[in-house]
Amino acid sequence: MIPSDAQHNWTGNYTVESPTELRLYGSSMGGIWFNSSPNGGTWNGYVSTNVQGGDPTVVKVGASSYLMVHAGAPNANLVAEPMTSPTLRVLPTPASGSMTVHSSISSEGRLLVFDASGHVVLDEAFQQTATLDARIWSAGCYTARVVLPEGVCQARFIIERSH
Numbered sequence: 683m684i685p686s687d688a689q690h691n692w693t694g695n696y697t698v699e700s701p702t703e704l705r706l707y708g709s710s711m712g713g714i715w716f717n718s719s720p721n722g723g724t725w726n727g728y729v730s731t732n733v734q735g736g737d738p739t740v741v742k743v744g745a746s747s748y749l750m751v752h753a754g755a756p757n758a759n760l761v762a763e764p765m766t767s768p769t770l771r772v773l774p775t776p777a778s779g780s781m782t783v784h785s786s787i788s789s790e791g792r793l794l795v796f797d798a799s800g801h802v803v804l805d806e807a808f809q810q811t812a813t814l815d816a817r818i819w820s821a822g823c824y825t826a827r828v829v830l831p832e833g834v835c836q837a838r839f840i841i842e843r844s845h
Contacts, residue, residue, distance in 0.1 A: 690715065690728060695739050697748075707750075709736040714752060716740075772826050772839035777816040781839065783826050784811050791830035798823045816841045 694708040697716075705716045714733045719725045735752035743749050769786045783793060785808070793808035803819060806812070808828055821843045827836040 694737065697740050697742055699742065705740075707731075707738040707740045709738060709752070714738045714750070769835040770826065770828055770837040772814075772837050775838075776840040776842040778842055778844060779816055781814050781816050782811060783808075783814060783828070783837075785828050785830070785835060787828075787830050787832055787835070789830045789832060791828055794827045794829070796825045796827065 689710045689712075690708055692706065692708045694706055697705045697707065699705045699718065702720055703718050704720075704722055705718045707714060707716045709715070710728075712730060714731045714735055715728045716731065717725045717728055731750075733750065733752070735754060738750055738752040741749045771782075771784050773782055773784070775781070788810045790807065790809045793804065793806050793812055794802055795804035795814070797803050797819070803824070804814070819841055821841050823838060823840055825836055825838050827834060
């Protein structure tokens with residue numbers, strides 16, 4: 683008989699760890715675990731894998747290497763994705779002199795400015811507001827990108843020269 687309780691879901695798969703050890707991988711609110719047995723009848727106890735998710739399938743691919751496929755984690759992982767506007771503003775645009783880059787997020791991060799060819803023309807520390815001198819760049823379209831712990835935001839701006 684396999685010992686079970688309300689916290690451990692035995693939906694998973696058996697994996698032959700060695701000639702003397704059979705493992706069953708399952709999941710619980712605490713994440714994915716395994717339980718091992720020398721014979722399929724006596725089980726040694728739950729061991730956490732420190733992986734969040736559910737319904738695991740595990741294949742042993744080397745002496746101490748495993749491939750695990752499982753349903754997604756119950757909690758979102760941090761991913762740097764573009765935030766929605768208006769989290770970053772560059773004013774004025776078009777600009778010919780001084781301009782201000784302002785983010786609605788006050789965290790410390792990096793400010794990168796790209797020209798129309800995608801080349802980085804500025805890379806500096808940033809915290810909510812920066813003043814840029816448009817006179818150092820050629821006329822054209824640029825992208826300001828701010829990389830913060832909360833994500834990435836960007837805005838386009840134009841530099842023009844008066845005739």
